[in-house]
Amino acid sequence: MDASLATNPIAQTFARQGYAVVRALVPGPTVTAVRAHLEQSAAAGKMRMQGDDQVPGTPSAHGDPLLDNLMQDLCPAIEACTGLALWPTYSYARLYKHGDTLLPHRDRAACEISVSLNLGQVPDEPWALYVKGAAGTAEALLRPGDVLLYRGIDLIHWRHAYEGQHLAQVFLHYVDQNGPHRNEKFDRRPTLGTAGVR
Numbered sequence: 001m002d003a004s005l006a007t008n009p010i011a012q013t014f015a016r017q018g019y020a021v022v023r024a025l026v027p028g029p030t031v032t033a034v035r036a037h038l039e040q041s042a043a044a045g046k047m048r049m050q051g052d053d054q055v056p057g058t059p060s061a062h063g064d065p066l067l068d069n070l071m072q073d074l075c076p077a078i079e080a081c082t083g084l085a086l087w088p089t090y091s092y093a094r095l096y097k098h099g100d101t102l103l104p105h106r107d108r109a110a111c112e113i114s115v116s117l118n119l120g121q122v123p124d125e126p127w128a129l130y131v132k133g134a135a136g137t138a139e140a141l142l143r144p145g146d147v148l149l150y151r152g153i154d155l156i157h158w159r160h161a162y163e164g165q166h167l168a169q170v171f172l173h174y175v176d177q178n179g180p181h182r183n184e185k186f187d188r189r190p191t192l193g194t195a196g197v198r
Helices: 003-007 009-017 028-043 065-082 182-188
Strands: 019-022 060-062 086-097 102-105 113-122 129-133 136-140 147-150 156-159 166-176
Touching: 009 019, 009 065, 019 136, 028 065, 028 086, 028 113, 028 166, 065 086, 065 113, 065 147, 065 166, 086 182, 129 147, 166 182
Parallel strands: none
Antiparallel strands: 019 147, 060 086, 086 166, 102 156, 113 147, 113 166, 129 136, 129 156
16 A cells, blocks of 8 residues: 555654654544444443543543444545555544553553544543654644554553543554555454453
8 A cells, every 4th residue: 555655644653753743534424423332332331431541531442343443444544644555453442531641651552553543522622642653742732533643562651630620542463465464354253343351
């Protein structure tokens, strides 16, 4: 997919620095529908409240079928933005709350290419997501539908304490079909849409 690098400025940016912000990648109606799905799941007690060591006590979802479908649907766009042929691995979501933090970290092998998708926050003030690349630290301020596309296993990323009330965020992960982590396809699950064991 090297042709993308010649024609897509986002792919050029991603190739150069290992991350790129993509504005309005996901259309408004999709953002609204996915956020409503997560909020309804949380209200019904269907989201996990334990087991997320990075942000304990915050509602989260791993391998949700709707989110895995979104990950698969967006794969061609993410391929165009990276210049890579990709396998989807897994989706994850959090409904962040006031005071939540995300300590500096790198992700596991299934997160070679990561997408952090903003679904909206209250109040409507972006919560900075920081990523440290070769050129230094960058601050991504995302609005609903915007994504930060980054090399999750290579670049350290983090957030300071959240000062808002709540924020819905989805993470979609991929691996290079021709890279060293290609065996992480579907996060080693038999199919997408199943939570697996993590």
